[in-house]
Every structure is written in C-alpha cells, then in structure tokens.
Amino acid sequence: MTVVDDALAPAPWRPGFATTDPDHAAQVIRDSYQISRGVRMPARPEDFHFAQQMQDGDGFALGRFRCPSPIGYRGPQGGVYCIDQVYRGRVGFLTSRHDLRAVAGEVFLVPNDEPWEAATDDVDVAGMMLDRERVAAYAASVSGSEDLTFTGLDPVSPGAAHFWDATVAHVRDTVLDDAVARESPLVQGEAFRMLAAALLTTFPNTARAAEGGRVPRVEPAVVRRAAQFMDEHAHDAIGLEDVAAAARVSPRALQMAFRRHRDQTPLEYLRRVRMARAHQDLRDGDPTRGDTVAEIAARWGFGNAGRFSGEYRRVHGCSPNETLRR
Template sequence: MTAGTVYSGSHWQRYATGDTDEAHAYIRRAFFDVKVRFSGEGRDGAGLRTITTGLADVGVTRLHYSARTQLQTAPDGDLNITHMMTGRFTIARDKDEYRLRPGDVALMLPDQPEDADFDDIDSFTTRLPRALLEEVAHAQTGISGADLRFDSSRPISVALGRHWTRTVSHLTRSVLSDPALMANPLIAGNARHLLAATALAVFPNTAHDRALRAAGEVTPRALRRAVAYIDDHADQPITVEQVAAAAGVRPRALQLAFRRHHDTTPMRYARQVRLERAHRDLQAADPTTGITITMIAMRWGFTHLGRFSTDYRAAYGSSPSHTLRT
C-alpha cells in the first residue's frame, strides 16, 4: 500500500515532526501513555510521519518513525494492533519477548504494561475501543466485559496473523478510501464489528476459553420477533446482541435457534434480506436516470462488488447488470 494511492483525500490527516518530545506526545494522544526510557534521534531528529483517519470510534494510522526508542506502555483498555511492514520492533513482558519481522502483527496488551523497543519502523496500527470488543465478545460467547482479557501480544497462529492484515487491507481499500462509505452507518457498523470479531479470533483471550452458558430455549414467537427485527432494520447496522435483545433471548441461544430452524446464522440471514432488498431495487430502478449497481449495492451494505455479483447470481440466476437492464 502506498500513501499516494490508498491514503488520499481530506479525511486522512497528516502529521510530521522531527522533535522527540512532540513525537512522544503524539504517541500518547494516538495510542496510549508511555514512559520513555531511551530515544536516539537520527539525522532528521525523531523522524515521525503519520497519516490517520477514523471509522466512528475506530482509529487507523500509518506511521513511519526513524528514532530508536525504548519505552514502557501504560495501557488504557483499548486495543492497539500493529502490522509492521519494515524496521525493527520488539515487545517484552516479564521473560516473554516477541521480535517482530516485516509482515508480522502484534497486539499491545490493553490491560498490562509492556516494554517496547523499535527502530526505523513503518507500520499500520488499528485502535479498537474496549466497549466495542466487549460488545462483540459478549454477543459471540456470552462473556461479560469485566472477564474479557487478552493474554499475549502474539497472534494464535501465523495464518491468523495474515488473516488480520488481509482484513485490514480490504477495509482500507474498500471503505476507508471513500468518505461517503465511511459515513454510511450500515457499512461503518459492519466494518467496525468485523474488525472487533477478527481481533477476538486472532489474539489469545479469555473468550476463547470461556465455557458457553446454557443456551436456553427459544420459542417460535421469540424467533419470529428476531426475524421481524432483522427485516425491519436491514438498512441499519445491527448486531446479534441487538437482535437477541429484541427477541428477549440470549445471543448464543438465538444463534443455535437460527441454525436449527433456518439453517443459517442471524447475520447471514440479515445478509440474505439485504440481498433481496438490493434485488428489488435493481428490478425497480430505471438505468436511464443514473441509478447504478454500485449505488444500490452500497445502500444495502455490500462494499465488495465482485462478491455481491457472485452472491446475486447464485441467488437469482442472473447478474445484477442483467436485472438492471431488463
């Protein structure tokens, strides 16, 4: 990814400084408080250059920092996940040391201090608010926010680490490149929840080991309430937890009920509803008025047009363009 092609537009804010104290102040504002133990400037001083934007309460930052720096973090509960592209970066806690190589990803523990040592790095950091993670973890597993803890800076596996970088890269190119998409509450909500769910899957945390609570019984009436809620709110960003609350059942129980009675999940059902709404809009649209497939797909939260076309063809036996023309 190059700053000139991906990070363009007024919604990306740039910052640069050669002053070490100002660089440290930026790190404290953007990520977490730190106690600096050593900072060795290069020929251009601290050499800090950043470009950043936000998706509601989620922050993303491309950062170049040339100064050799050693510090200890003072985390505030939010997650900062870094994909290191070049440079040297080591994270240590007690006797556990994680030396990142280019392409690796790391989580700065949100509840425990760590030592960091980095030099001439080019990285991409995603900051996720604690409240969002607790919401998604509770919807997936029933775990309470107070019990959600992350145990390691390393991803569970190399493959999952790559999954994180692919997810962030896709969202950067398909959503963060367009302010109109970022302002769409359905698209922004889906993107935020995707990042949180991916973080929970990639890094070790107590939600992985938490025994699921007894699912409980979901009555046919409760299931109908859930379906009605999804149907009525398909144009809005909704979560499993919100649907379960509307139905008066637990999120895990709702997921099991959807699998048992509809052979799908609540969120996949919501996607099917949105695909059907897009189909109706394509049937009703007049292409001579300037209505496009992209406009209709984006309205219903489909940011990946290739995937939208594939799913549409599988569901309706023809392409979106054919439906729009006929």
C-alpha cells in the first residue's frame, strides 16, 4: 500500500443510522454497499454498536461507517467500483491475486473483478461507490478504451491519493451537502464525471495506460475554481471578469478552458446554476404566501418572465407556474 505522508483528513461525521443489533447492521451493510456474498458479525453481540451515514448522488454514493467490533465480508460488490478511505482502524482484503492491508491514512480500490474475503476491525471508513457501467462509458469516451480493467488497487502515487481525497471532499461538500445541487441533473452529471476522471487518474487501469499514464479531459484546477465560485455566488451580480479573477486567469483563458473541458462558456454554466436555483425556489414556494414566478425569476437574474418561462419549460418539461403550484 502507498502510505500517504499526511493522513487523509477525516470528513465531518453525521451518522444517519445507528444500531446495536448485529443482524440489522449486517442487512444495512449488504444493502448499502451491494455486498453479494454475505456479512459475518462478531460472536459477542452485547458489545456491538454500528453507525453509518449514506449520501446518494446520480450514479454515485458516499457511505461511511464506524464499528469498533471486527466484521467479516464476502464480495465482490455488485455493479459498482468502490474506493475506500480509512480514517481509523484496519481493513484487509484477500483474493486469489491480492493480499491488501490498509490502515488509517490510506486509500485503496476495493477488488472489483473477482471474489474476495474482507475484514475490518475498530474502523472508521468512508467508501465512494461509482456505477461501473457509467464509469466504463466515460472511460471509453475519453480514451477510446472499450475494455476498462483496473490493474492495481493502490493509488499510483501519494499525490494521486490526495487528489482523490480532495475530489471526494469537493463533491461531498458542494454537491451531496447542497439541497439545490442534489436536485440539479447538470450538477449531478458534472460531479459524476469529476469522480470518474479522478478514479481513472488515481488508480492504474487500461484506459490510463492507453494514454501513456494520462487520462484526458480531467478538469484543470482553474475550471473547478471557477465553477465553485459560480456555485457559491450565483445569487450575486457577478460577471465573467469576477469569475476569471476568482479562478486566477484572464477572461479569455477561462472561456477557452470551459469550452475545452465542459463544452460551454462560463456564463452558460452560471445561467444553468441559476436556473437550478430558481427551480428549487419554485418547488419550495407557496403562492398563498405571495410567491410568484416573476419574483423568483428576477431573484435569480431572469428579468424577462416570459423568456424565463420558455427556457424553464425546455429544461424541466413544464411551466414554472405548474411547479410553483404543485
């Protein structure tokens, strides 16, 4: 395993489920992590407690659990790639080809193409799961490799491990923890592509090898900084110059980066973010309190209510007035 010099920083802990019943915990683990061949709980259930948080996205899910007791597992996991980050304790996976041991501060890819036996002991572990078919389709689109195979479970470098951790943290904090972003297909799609690109960049695989160790179209930091700035300031009167300044590049360079990596301009992205926020406000609105389509549209920078209504219908398949009155 690659040992990261500085242990990966633990994410905020917000358990959504807790139990002292081993059988209940086993069922939750099987369902949440798609473990196909069973979960083995400790022999002394009176000492047992288990807590988990789970956040779902479109094509991805981030789970995290804590359990001081030893647990055994038999995989593989169905239909997903799972990348685990260990915050505490010990994790082991044994297959016909791999004998993997991980401790706090390490990140690894769970074996995905063969049966495995696994064990955890006194752990705090987070696992990002990505839909396998969608990852394969993304890999084919960016590298031309039709047969995606991961050739190792360890990150290609400590820097790659930190890159993966930073990508997961960004998606967790700006997509999974944001009610508007969770409702936006655009934001969800971008988050999945970001995670898929980070997965292909972090772990050795045939798509990466086909590109000489480089996966194309991984967004540069300038695009991510600009997108994050627009996500956070969509309610403000910002323009291209403001976004470029936040991204620390010229407006022209930012335009070119967005065109290359997102096939849109920065202001087109901003308009879509604002449309998503307007959609959320319409869903949350109440006409009996005086909420109107025109007021909500203006709040998000759409000065012409008629034009907003036409654009909204193209995106959401119904009128904004229909959404407001549901």
